[in-house]
Amino acid sequence: MDAVAEAHNHHMHGMTPPPDSSTASPEMMHHKTMMHMTFFWGTNAEILFHRWPGERSGMYALALILIFVLAFLVEWLTHCRLIKEDSSQAAAGLIRTLMHTVRVGLAYLVMLAVMSFNVGVLLVAIGGHCLGFFLFGSRFFKRSEAVSAYVKL
Incomplete structure (x- = not known):
């Protein structure tokens, strides 16, 4: 050209x-600087911050662990029930608002990390959401009401 x-x-x-x-x-x-606009494999990526994790594969592994944990925390915050039933409406509203704010902030960080277009980052973000949903959002570990009533008999 x-x-x-x-x-x-x-x-x-x-x-x-x-x-x-x-x-x-x-x-x-x-x-x-070159910003990737297509997905790529490799450890030389910029994730969330300028020149981070850099060219060292150990820092790249740490970045992947961080993204996994962030995605996992998003799912935990989405499905956790920290508010007691006897809490006041004002306290419950403030706690829900704070939890929502933190969850949305973490979700945006995960989204921005995925926008690095690094396939490793995409895979660990999906894995963190997957494991978090499996542990906290699915019914796999929750006993159904019918089973609980049967065990009590």
Whole structure:
């Protein structure tokens, strides 16, 4: 693609054309970052923060664990019942509001991490939601009323 077509292509998307590499200063070229717009495999990704986790695979593994835990916590907060039945309406309303706020904030963090387009991040986010729902949202570990009544007899 020639320079005129490249400039027109960037202009069409509301972006200024990139500086010509022959005239750009080293500082400008150093700050140029590539953001993936398609899914990719690999440990060299930016997740949530600038230059994090970087190029070290240990930090990438830590980032994956963090995303898994965040997704798991979203499911726990969605399905947990922390409010006692004898709580006042005001206290119950404030606790529900706080829990909702934290849950939505964590869900947005998971969403932003998935927007790194790293397949590993996508898989651990799905895995965290899956395990969290299985443990807290499914009825697998809950005894039904019929079974509870039968056991009491």
